[in-house]
Amino acid sequence: xxxxxxxxxxxxxxxxxxxxxxxxxxxxxxxxxxxxxxxxxxxxxxxxxxxxxxxxxxxxxxxxxxxxxxxxxxxxxxxxxxxxxxxxxxxxxxxxxxxxxxxxxxxxxxxxxxxxxxxxxxxxxxxxxxxxxxxxxxxxxxxxxxxxxxxxxxxxxxxxxxxxxxxxxxxxxxxxxxxxxxxxxxxxxxxxxxxxxxxxxxxxxxxxxxxxxxxxxxxxxxxxxxxxxxxxxxxxxxxxxxxxxxxxxxxxxxxxxxxxxxxxxxxxxxxxxxxxxxxxxxxxxxxxxxxxxxxxxxxxxxxxxxxxxxxxxxxxxxxxxxxxxxxxxxxxxxxxxxxxxxxxxxxxxxxxxxxxxxxxxxxxxxxxxxxxxxxxxxxxxxxxxxxxxxxxxxxxxxxxxxxxxxxxxxxxxxxxxxxxxxxxxxxxxxxxxxxxxxxxxxxxxxxxxxxxxxxxxxxxxxxxxxxxxxxxxxxxxxxxxxxxxxxxxxxxxxxxxxxxxxxxxxxxxxxxxxxxxxxxxxxxxxxxxxxxxxxxxxxxxxxxxxxxxxxxxxxxxxxxxxxxxxxxxxxxxxxxxxxxxxxxxxxxxxxxxxxxxxxxxxxxxxxxxxxxxx
Amino acid sequence: xxxxxxxxxxxxxxxxxxxxxxxxxxxxxxxxxxxxxxxxxxxxxxxxxxxxxxxxxxxxxxxxxxxxxxxxxxxxxxx
Numbered sequence: 001x002x003x004x005x006x007x008x009x010x011x012x013x014x015x016x017x018x019x020x021x022x023x024x025x026x027x028x029x030x031x032x033x034x035x036x037x038x039x040x041x042x043x044x045x046x047x048x049x050x051x052x053x054x055x056x057x058x059x060x061x062x063x064x065x066x067x068x069x070x071x072x073x074x075x076x077x078x079x080x081x082x083x084x085x086x087x088x089x090x091x092x093x094x095x096x097x098x099x100x101x102x103x104x105x106x107x108x109x110x111x112x113x114x115x116x117x118x119x120x121x122x123x124x125x126x127x128x129x130x131x132x133x134x135x136x137x138x139x140x141x142x143x144x145x146x147x148x149x150x151x152x153x154x155x156x157x158x159x160x161x162x163x164x165x166x167x168x169x170x171x172x173x174x175x176x177x178x179x180x181x182x183x184x185x186x187x188x189x190x191x192x193x194x195x196x197x198x199x200x201x202x203x204x205x206x207x208x209x210x211x212x213x214x215x216x217x218x219x220x221x222x223x224x225x226x227x228x229x230x231x232x233x234x235x236x237x238x239x240x241x242x243x244x245x246x247x248x249x250x251x252x253x254x255x256x257x258x259x260x261x262x263x264x265x266x267x268x269x270x271x272x273x274x275x276x277x278x279x280x281x282x283x284x285x286x287x288x289x290x291x292x293x294x295x296x297x298x299x300x301x302x303x304x305x306x307x308x309x310x311x312x313x314x315x316x317x318x319x320x321x322x323x324x325x326x327x328x329x330x331x332x333x334x335x336x337x338x339x340x341x342x343x344x345x346x347x348x349x350x351x352x353x354x355x356x357x358x359x360x361x362x363x364x365x366x367x368x369x370x371x372x373x374x375x376x377x378x379x380x381x382x383x384x385x386x387x388x389x390x391x392x393x394x395x396x397x398x399x400x401x402x403x404x405x406x407x408x409x410x411x412x413x414x415x416x417x418x419x420x421x422x423x424x425x426x427x428x429x430x431x432x433x434x435x436x437x438x439x440x441x442x443x444x445x446x447x448x449x450x451x452x453x454x455x456x457x458x459x460x461x462x463x464x465x466x467x468x469x470x471x472x473x474x475x476x477x478x479x480x481x482x483x484x485x486x487x488x489x490x491x492x493x494x495x496x497x498x499x500x501x502x503x504x505x506x507x508x509x510x511x512x513x514x515x516x517x518x519x520x521x522x523x524x525x526x527x528x529x530x531x532x533x534x535x536x537x538x539x540x541x542x543x544x545x546x547x548x549x550x551x552x553x554x555x556x557x558x559x560x561x562x563x564x565x566x567x568x569x570x571x572x573x574x575x576x577x578x579x580x581x582x583x584x585x586x587x588x589x590x591x592x593x594x595x596x597x598x599x600x601x602x603x604x605x606x607x608x609x610x611x612x613x614x
Numbered sequence: 615x616x617x618x619x620x621x622x623x624x625x626x627x628x629x630x631x632x633x634x635x636x637x638x639x640x641x642x643x644x645x646x647x648x649x650x651x652x653x654x655x656x657x658x659x660x661x662x663x664x665x666x667x668x669x670x671x672x673x674x675x676x677x678x679x680x681x682x683x684x685x686x687x688x689x690x691x692x693x
Contacts, residue, residue: 059642059645059646060641060642060644060645062641062645090672091671091672091673092672093647093671093672094646094647094670094671094672094673097645097647181636184641185640185644188641188644188645188649189644189649189650192644192647192649192652193649195647196647196671214674215657218657218658218667222658222660222661222667223661224659224661225661227660227661228661321660321665321667321676322660322661324660324664324665324676324678325660325662325663325664325665328664328678328680334665334676334678358638429678429680430638430639431635431638431639431642431678431680431681432642432678432681433642433643433646433675433676433677433681434665434675434676435646435673435674435675435676436667436673436674436675436676437674438674
């Protein structure tokens with residue numbers, strides 16, 4: 001099998017091309033730095049099998065960000081039979097710089113000019129034969145998103161792999177870095193000038209860049225007056241759609257799970273299965289998994305596609321641009337907004353994504369504060385608590401409260417970042433460059449289908465892997481009663497004093513502690529603790545509300561639980577990822593302690609204030 | 615007129631005369647195609663005034679003022 005490497009700048013559609021060629025499903029997004037690890041896949045062309053490696057996006061092979069080192073070392077010693085240097089037709093001049101560097105490292109090269117459709121729309125045309133003559137290696141035009149030009153690309157790749165292509169790479173032969181800084185500078189400048197020359201000879205502009213749609217949209221979305229307002233409205237809109245839209249599928253799922261639960265119970269009785277076994281399986285495993293799915297799935301399946309649409313559109317780097325001032329003042333990197341946004345999906349993914357931040361100090365700040373934003377496992381629980389106590393049945397009001405929660409999260413992220421850069425991670429913010437990609441029309445159909453399906457599989461997977469075993473453990477704890485009191489109740493009683501100090505109670509605190517494998521579990525565990533583990537049919541949010549009301553739940557508990565949901569230890573997966581990324585027990589411990597300390601202080605203070613004024 | 619990039623106002627154009635910094639940031643800027651003679655156009659300040667988006671070689675880059683003040687430029691008419 002022959003090995004093909006894909007190299008290119010970030011955000012030139014490399015992952016889209018990779019997916020189109022391999023039929024795989026690697027997530028793509030319209031912002032630089034989405035691919036942080038080597039992705040591998042296979043494809044067949046004319047009866048031959050090829051292995052494809054998608055290298056992380058790099059602006060250069062000379063600098064020293066981790067992803068650039070990965071790309072460079074792979075191109076040097078990865079043993080690729082052919083390397084495809086992917087360029088962006090809309091900014092060919094910039095992306096040719098990297099292609100020229102790749103050419104210095106390997107002669108077995110096909111230059112792929114991607115995003116031709118987008119360039120055409122912006123009035124840019126590229127003279128492919130002219131470019132091919134100048135470079136001396138095969139050049140192919142593609143539009144990976146429309147899957148056009150892929151066969152031509154594979155044909156050229158095949159001929160390079162087999163040694164048929166006439167390769168006379170027009171390179172300087174000077175390598176990619178010099179023996180000293182001065183020489184390296186000269187070499188770097190040479191690539192830039194050569195790219196400029198090539199682009200001048202092969203690119204033709206019809207319209208000026210300023211009149212483009214991107215410029216018009218930026219005038220509104222990044223405006224001095226409307227920029228922040230639009231950002232808040234977009235957030236509010238997404239939350240509103242999530243809350244309003246989740247009601248119907250939630251109700252449907254609950255109905256299904258109720259019926260299925262009854263059937264299973266009847267089946268267990270008919271088969272004379274012992275009550276203990278049936279209880280453990282149905283009230284423990286089934287009920288917990290069902291609650292996780294019914295409450296968690298609908299909001300996730302709505303929030304995620306909407307968020308992905310924004311990402312596809314190219315709005316996330318704009319958020320980073322708008323927020324950068326705050327992050328600079330906190331001594332952090334502006335790209336932390338991007339990792340923070342990834343954290344909204346999953347904190348573990350957010351922590352891995354911190355690799356887009358080069359300087360170690362800023363990267364650690366981003367890693368340690370990622371859990372300050374609520375991940376998808378916490379959002380549905382927050383929505384449930386807000387609906388229970390604060391929104392008065394109005395989805396819009398609920399969305400408003402949720403937006404406030406997120407603002408508090410961002411504020412605390414900044415506060416924690418500032419605290420870190422004043423204490424253990426002292427230092428001045430390092431320099432960075434943030435690229436603003438052009439806006440792209442999101443592939444609505446594809447995004448909806450893919451992200452709804454991916455989220456559904458994700459939630460169902462978690463329900464089986466985490467929620468079901470956890471359900472069994474919790475049921476056992478709720479039903480094993482050595483001295484007449486179930487273990488769960490005794491544990492809750494021990495935790496009651498610290499819980500009450502934080503404005504919650506022992507059962508809630510216990511649920512948080514036991515929910516550490518996954519935040520989705522906190523609410524189901526709480527239900528189990530409050531009902532002593534035997535209540536089938538409590539999957540519905542309405543039933544859960546009743547249980548809480550019966551247990552003397554008030555708005556104070558809701559408020560403090562929401563705050564603690566926002567700021568407590570990250571789940572085990574996130575902590576393991578943090579350890580993998582930092583390779584340090586000390587930092588991993590701090591990643592758990594820091595948000596917990598913030599949560600405890602906030603909850604205790606809030607509890608005290610409520611106690612004094614009511 | 616000789617000045618530094620951070621002092622460019624929205625809509626103004628210039629070309630770079632020298633990068634007055636060393637190390638990683640100098641490398642990084644050169645990777646993005648910012649070298650002596652490169653034309654830049656100041657597109658948009660963020661609502662807080664920092665960072666600022668510049669158009670360089672057909673792409674849009676946001677730079678913080680703490681970095682752009684080390685880039686010496688010569689102001690010129692926009693073409």
